[in-house]
Amino acid sequence: MTGRIEARFAALKAEGRGGLVTFITAGDPDPETSKALVRRLPKAGADLIELGMPFTDPMADGPAIQASSQRALRAGMTLKLTLEAVADFRESDDETPIILMGYFNPIYSYGAGKFLKDAKDAGVDGLIVVDLPPEEDSELCEPAIAAGLNWIRLATPTTDAKRLPAVLKNTSGFLYYVSIMGITGTKQVQEDDVRAAVERLREHTDMPIAVGFGIKTRSDVQSVTQAADAAVVGSAIVNKIASELYEDGSARPSLVTEVLGFVREIAIGVRSE
Amino acid sequence: MSQPNSYRTGPDEGGHFGMFGGRFVAETLMPLILEVENAYAAAQADPSFQAELDELLASYAGRPSPLYFAKRLTEHFGGAKVYFKRDELNHTGSHKINNCLGQILLAKRMGKRRIIAETGAGQHGVAVATVCALFDLPCVVYMGATDVERQQPNVFRMNLLGAEVRPVTSGRSTLKDAMNDALRDWVANVEDTFYIIGTVAGPHPYPAMVRDFQSVIGNEVREQMLAAEGRLPDTLVACIGGGSNAMGLFHPFLDDEDVRMIGVEAAGKGIQTGAHAASITGGRPGVLHGNRTYLLQDDDGQILEAESISAGLDYPGIGPEHAWLNDLNRVEYVSATDAEALEAFQLCSRSEGIIPALEPSHALAHVGTIAGELDPEHIICMNMCGRGDKDIFTVADALGMEI
Numbered sequence: 001m002t003g004r005i006e007a008r009f010a011a012l013k014a015e016g017r018g019g020l021v022t023f024i025t026a027g028d029p030d031p032e033t034s035k036a037l038v039r040r041l042p043k044a045g046a047d048l049i050e051l052g053m054p055f056t057d058p059m060a061d062g063p064a065i066q067a068s069s070q071r072a073l074r075a076g077m078t079l080k081l082t083l084e085a086v087a088d089f090r091e092s093d094d095e096t097p098i099i100l101m102g103y104f105n106p107i108y109s110y111g112a113g114k115f116l117k118d119a120k121d122a123g124v125d126g127l128i129v130v131d132l133p134p135e136e137d138s139e140l141c142e143p144a145i146a147a148g149l150n151w152i153r154l155a156t157p158t159t160d161a162k163r164l165p166a167v168l169k170n171t172s173g174f175l176y177y178v179s180i181m182g183i184t185g186t187k188q189v190q191e192d193d194v195r196a197a198v199e200r201l202r203e204h205t206d207m208p209i210a211v212g213f214g215i216k217t218r219s220d221v222q223s224v225t226q227a228a229d230a231a232v233v234g235s236a237i238v239n240k241i242a243s244e245l246y247e248d249g250s251a252r253p254s255l256v257t258e259v260l261g262f263v264r265e266i267a268i269g270v271r272s273e
Numbered sequence: 274m275s276q277p278n279s280y281r282t283g284p285d286e287g288g289h290f291g292m293f294g295g296r297f298v299a300e301t302l303m304p305l306i307l308e309v310e311n312a313y314a315a316a317q318a319d320p321s322f323q324a325e326l327d328e329l330l331a332s333y334a335g336r337p338s339p340l341y342f343a344k345r346l347t348e349h350f351g352g353a354k355v356y357f358k359r360d361e362l363n364h365t366g367s368h369k370i371n372n373c374l375g376q377i378l379l380a381k382r383m384g385k386r387r388i389i390a391e392t393g394a395g396q397h398g399v400a401v402a403t404v405c406a407l408f409d410l411p412c413v414v415y416m417g418a419t420d421v422e423r424q425q426p427n428v429f430r431m432n433l434l435g436a437e438v439r440p441v442t443s444g445r446s447t448l449k450d451a452m453n454d455a456l457r458d459w460v461a462n463v464e465d466t467f468y469i470i471g472t473v474a475g476p477h478p479y480p481a482m483v484r485d486f487q488s489v490i491g492n493e494v495r496e497q498m499l500a501a502e503g504r505l506p507d508t509l510v511a512c513i514g515g516g517s518n519a520m521g522l523f524h525p526f527l528d529d530e531d532v533r534m535i536g537v538e539a540a541g542k543g544i545q546t547g548a549h550a551a552s553i554t555g556g557r558p559g560v561l562h563g564n565r566t567y568l569l570q571d572d573d574g575q576i577l578e579a580e581s582i583s584a585g586l587d588y589p590g591i592g593p594e595h596a597w598l599n600d601l602n603r604v605e606y607v608s609a610t611d612a613e614a615l616e617a618f619q620l621c622s623r624s625e626g627i628i629p630a631l632e633p634s635h636a637l638a639h640v641g642t643i644a645g646e647l648d649p650e651h652i653i654c655m656n657m658c659g660r661g662d663k664d665i666f667t668v669a670d671a672l673g674m675e676i
Contacts, residue, residue, distance in 0.1 A: 057444065057449065057562075059456045059457060059562070060299040060301070060457075060460065066444075078573040103560075105560045105575075106575065108574060109559060109573065110573075130299050133300055135287060135295075136297060159300060181462075181463065182460055182461030183460055186461070
């Protein structure tokens with residue numbers, strides 16, 4: 001059976017354009033607003049949705065996504081509610097892939113086996129678990145593949161030729177290339193570096209390659225997708241959410257419209273040729 | 274659980290102590306962690322590495338630290354003989370220097386040009402700043418903004434030593450968040466930076482490496498106790514935050530089955546209040562900061578903030594080897610409250626002329642609980658792992674006094 005992720009990348013290829021992957025944290029700034037946002041992301045131009053599972057200690061994330069996790073947790077978000085949000089989304093959209101991204105402890109606490117079953121049932125397509133490198137594949141990666149989910153791994157500028165086979169093994173759906181050395185949202189992506197890195201990766205894999213970390217604008221999206229199959233925008237969208245909050249942290253009525261407007265704007269980067 | 278033939282052979286190749294430990298880190302860090310592992314293995318096989326470390330431990334840190342019979346406290350408790358391993362007499366005032374000297378020599382071997390560290394009470398930060406001054410390497414210490422406030426003397430010391438102290442305001446601004454930010458720095462600066470972790474936690478090989486560097490404590494105790502009493506101690510007691518001083522004391526004795534070992538966690542305002550730092554007593558297994566271990570966490574797997582009067586014990590986790598030794602029942606883990614530690618702090622100051630740090634005051638509180646019930650021939654050895662100068666403001670505040 002072909003999964004939604006493969007189907008979506010095949011469709012993008014047929015259209016002859018790059019894809020836009022949008023990241024937001026589930027439950028940010030509150031579970032209801034977040035649900036409304038996710039539901040409308042595809043229409044605003046998101047080709048794939050990456051949904052953050054909030055965690056108190058997101059060690060690979062910069063200040064913007066750390067803050068989004070804290071907002072969500074403060075508003076009562078849990079892993080169970082994240083899975084419910086996915087199920088809610090699936091009621092109106094059976095095609096847009098959803099990838100859950102996060103850290104292992106909440107999943108471990110939920111119970112790995114139960115999580116995989118509930119995630120699959122909710123309509124999740126793939127998982128990115130930042131603190132599970134290939135060395136720990138038996139924890140969740142192998143059971144996830146057995147459960148029919150894509151396991152998406154990050155390759156980074158430190159992933160050398162010696163390390164790459166370990167990273168590619170068990171990776172499916174797409175490969176996520178981290179375009180900068182560092183945490184999310186902190187540096188500016190460099191087109192030449194991305195091009196060289198993607199070319200290097202293509203020598204080792206036929207999988208679609210998405211590039212993320214440091215992609216903030218329509219023109220970033222445009223230039224990155226010249227080389228890669230998709231661009232991931234996270235912190236910039238999350239910052240837009242942060243700018244649409246009252247001082248007490250609650251959402252302004254304009255939040256959903258404004259954030260979707262921003263997504264629409266950056267989505268032009270993959271549609272303007 | 275079946276008992277192993279030896280408790281001293283761990284971890285396995287993947288860094289596991291039973292189900293605990295491991296390498297739960299982002300891919301960016303993996304190549305670097307493997308590099309540290311290889312470099313440490315090579316250093317261990319090189320006699321000149323240990324020789325250089327031994328020389329520094331002796332001439333710079335002041336080792337061996339004395340083993341001291343605490344006569345007045347022994348009389349006060351009216352039971353077992355109480356000895357202190359005087360690691361508070363080390364240069365920089367705690368056991369932290371043992372590990373820092375080892376890791377900075379490793380960083381130098383690896384050609385690293387920049388050092389980062391996390392710190393809670395500031396004892397580890399001061400030790401790192403010290404070795405960086407000694408080896409002329411730039412040093413950035415991450416410290417929770419809350420801890421910067423309550424440990425001003427150590428912040429000033431780090432600055433005097435030439436280190437940059439970066440107050441961490443992410444999360445809830447204590448040791449856990451300092452470690453997050455140190456890891457974030459490392460991810461962004463992998464090429465030239467070495468991360469000196471201060472305790473027996475983090476991804477493999479850190480828990481084993483820090484343990485090895487701290488084992489000098491227990492190795493010395495073994496020799497010194499044989500010289501003083503002609504036999505091994507009956508009970509070892511040490512406080513536990515991450516657990517490096519305890520692991521350093523315990524590890525050389527793990528296979529001596531007659532030696533009982535007790536780790537004392539910080540019970541803060543009391544375990545039942547929820548405001549504590551006792552990961553084993555009040556937590557359950559989880560994954561944080563590169564390893565699986567006992568963690569304070571809520572039902573959703575979100576990490577809870579630890580709470581203790583002692584900034585050095587204020588951490589929601591514990592080293593994975595301790596978690597393993599707990600599950601095997603080889604080491605007992607108990608706890609002492611803020612109030613009990615404060616009382617022990619004052620008792621020790623008055624009756625021995627030793628102002629202990631708040632961290633070992635927890636261990637001493639437990640010694641006070643058990644010593645009176647034990648036979649006068651019973652020998653307890655407690656690690657006095659730090660001195661209390663840094664804590665005088667906190668203690669004065671807790672006792673309602675003004676300095």
